Amino acid sequence: MTDSTIIKLTAAEIAGKIASGELTAVEVTEAHLARIDAVDEKVHAFLHVDREGALAQARAVDEKRAKGEKLGPLAGVPLALKDIFTTLGVPTTVGSKILEGWIPPYDATLVKRLKAADVVILGKTNMDEFAMGSSTENSAYGPTGNPWDLTRIPGGSGGGSSAALASYEAPLAIGTDTGGSIRQPAAVTGTVGVKPTYGAVSRYGMVAFSSSLDQGGPCARTVLDAALLHEAIAGHDPLDSTSIDAPVPPVVEAARNGSVAGMRVGVVKQFRGEGYQAGVVQRFDESVELLKSLGAEIVELDCPTFDLALSAYYLIAPSECSSNLARFDAMRYGLRVGDDGTKSAEEVTALTREAGFGDEVKRRIILGTYALSSGYYDAYYGSAQKVRTLITREFEQAFEQVDVIVSPTTPTTAFPIGERADDPMAMYLADLCTIPTNLAGNAAMSLPCGLAPEDGLPVGLQIIAPAMKDDRLYKVGAAVEAAFVEKWGHPLLEEAPSL
Amino acid sequence: MTVTELLSYDAALAAYDPVMGLEVHVELGTKTKMFCGCSTELGADANSQTCPTCLGLPGSLPVVNAIGVESAVKIGLALNCEIAEWCRFARKNYFYPDMPKNFQTSQYDEPIAFNGYLDVQLEDGEIFRVEIERAHMEEDTGKSTHIGGATGRIHGASHSLLDYNRAGIPLIEIVTKPIEGAGERAPEVAKAYVAELRELIRALGVSEARMDKGQMRCDVNLSLRPHGTTVFGTRSETKNVNSLRSVERAARFEIQRHAAVLQSGGTIVQETRHFHEDDGSTTSGRIKDNAEDYRYFPEPDLVPVAPSRAWVEELRAGLPELPRVRRNRLREEWGVSEHDMQSILNAGAVDLIVATTDAGAPADQARKWWMGELARSANEAGVSLDELAITPAQVARVSALVASGDLNDKLARQVIEGVLAGEGDPDEVVEKRGLKVVSDEGALGTAVDEAIASNAAIADKIRGGKVAAVGALVGAVMKATRGQADAARVKELILERLGVSEG
Amino acid sequence: MPGITREEVAHLARLARLELKSEELDHFAGQLDDIIGAVARVSEVADQDVPPTSHPLPLTNVMRADEVRPSLTPEQALSGAPAQEQQRFKVPQILGED
């Protein structure tokens, strides 16, 4: 099998061929490393490629197979890991200068699980610094290009992971989603991304941005691949106090049995209107029609507090981040600037943080410091938490009437790199549809639903399920995916220009 | 050092009422830290008891130590507090290099225990009730060593070295309500409160509460107000006052200093102050201005703690007898005065005496040895009683050997000396040093006969009725037997030989 | 709701230990004023009698047994240190007390 064929296989197909002996894990890994060599200079999905580590993992899989040991459902499948997870002995930067060259002395729980599942980690992918952003332009290491149009953003903060999938550098990737950072990149790159229920995937070893919102999750090119990865990384972790101690919902089974027949699907009034691109709304409306044709019942929903979600998010996330990022003080690890023997620790910390953090990070730290300071706490942080309660209640009421909710994932398609770089408010709008889910802690998926007619760029359909009902995302997602692929005659990504 | 103006204590109290607030931090004796599984064992190599969590590495997360919570509830119950049905941890945000995350995981407006009191007994037996505001859970910081300064202090240091072994060790912070109405006894109340709290913590078995090892640390907040007024004055916060005596001295010093400032028409600055063990003074630390803004918010990496009522009641039922109650019971059982009991307490001998009586010794004997010979040895060696190389069981054995007549007091002291010197158990020391009382009547008789023969004049006096002179003959026999005879028996034998009966 | 001034940004930057440059103060003050103006909408619910949600999961009492787990070695602990001495993290002189 040629490299160009291998890289287009799905994760499920690769695992099957390795298990059957049709391919070796080393062949598969080498094919992807070669692809990275060929295109990543243009795409810049990776911050660090762990060639040796990946090949060693691949060899171990092949040895296991040779010895007749049982292989897991993703054994030997390459994966691109967002550079927000700590990796023992492999650099972890979180897209920031402040951690340049830092080599963690420990593996994140998610990384341990991937290794235990014999997944081959190719390297670490680019991201907005500390996951703060929607375009990956905030990376201290330069932007990532969208494989559909390299002058456009691949979404953010997990733009490196989505671009790696869309450019066939890896069939699987890991992202993290605080306000949409898995789903929004998936939407603008024509890939699949899932934010599991909060607490489903351990946060231990995932560098914190906003602890009560952050959630790691699977990124892939197909719904089934995402499900297989979801199952590999989810589950209780005693090292994370906010981890759910309950069985993982049957996501793979759901992905293999896609159906919407008889399901009630909600459409929220608040997820359209001003700021939504016409082509996005058009593809979304077609998706709703498709769901109807597949046997779903459509229910109109009104969730008025969703209009306050963005505001609440931009108080809660910065508040938590202002505290989470205080540890980057030049004392124990990472960058140290200005230590010339005359300056105090206090000055060195301030100089280092000034030099080591980018604008967006500083902006949010200051905003969060403000929102938490005495005299403002109640008006800002306190009110934002009340909004959170109200949004959760509106979701609960909605889910009494429907099984899932659908919406566009993003109001627009991928915008040009640089367009919103110095307009934070415009940038924040990219997360308009994804944020309510993070505030409530429930589960959501984005999958491709076509190209916007006006710019030919991918549009994402968001599916939202109640907490711990992640399997519903896969059941609905698989049905929608199958129907679209049948309609288009091929997966959407096939329409992307070749790099 | 700048000379601080002080008013005489009497003059200060003549004009003002002191109001105190005491904040005590207790390091729990858990095996592991509050939020990670690192050991809390003291004395380990620098940075050998650290992990991603207590180093604050990116990505790390905390998980609450169940025994930390249990200890907090026990302390709260013993302090007669209400126990929260639901409470949370919060982050106290401020930068300091000894704090790896640059926030302390603590409790803020939802402490686990609140609204309690502790009755403390003053030296004359009077009971003073100290109201407790709250007891909450938090974590300790790392330890910094300042290099290059003349005195190892922070000023003048060129750099500092940080060891995070202590970072994350569980702390319980116990805060009193303002202590009013103690008047001139305020310093004594402060000391008695900290002493009582220490006994309580030890009795609960949640910490050794050794102030000399930093396991218990006290901040003394103090303000004065003119007699007859109700509004509190501006307070000073004297930090890290780390012995019982220092607590009393710090309070006393601050009363005198505040009074001097106020009487001269000055105003007290709200500031932290440092206590100096050498002369009992305090000096100015950091001014508390409004720039300090800890930006507390609920710790999102931890979930709420909701102690079930059933569990709380179970813990309440399992509380040991409170130290003050126990002390009074023992005092009566032992038949000692308040004053003697206080000395026993101050010497840290209560539990040792109890253990010695538990091992079979009569209470008066146990007390005699621990408060006499052993207290002297400890004092000479500069260690506390419980650090001596002798166990209560061994003391009880010595006491038994005396009771049976195998040892006299003088020999017993030598046995104890041998045990302390590591020569083995009391019986081994007796054996090795050959310290048995000479009870062989034949040998003793010969020695008595010899003494009478060589002290004929004294023997005659005794025969003549001057029984008191027998001491000289007893002394001669004891000398001849190198002290290994039972003096009472010797006296009996002499009087018998001389045909005299006592009294 | 009040906006945010350059002086306030400077104060917040000090609290957050960010040595912002003069031009950054101006730049951020303008942007933060816009952002705060927009997000201040949350105060619309300030009067509503609803409990705040600090956490999306209704979990309580997640605790671990008091059992020692392996620590890092001192070498691992210090592996990222910008400077070290005597197996300790070496940091510039610390201002203040304690």
Ligand SMILES: [Mg+2]
């Ligand atoms: Mg405290």
Ligand SMILES: [Zn+2]
């Ligand atoms: Zn630790």
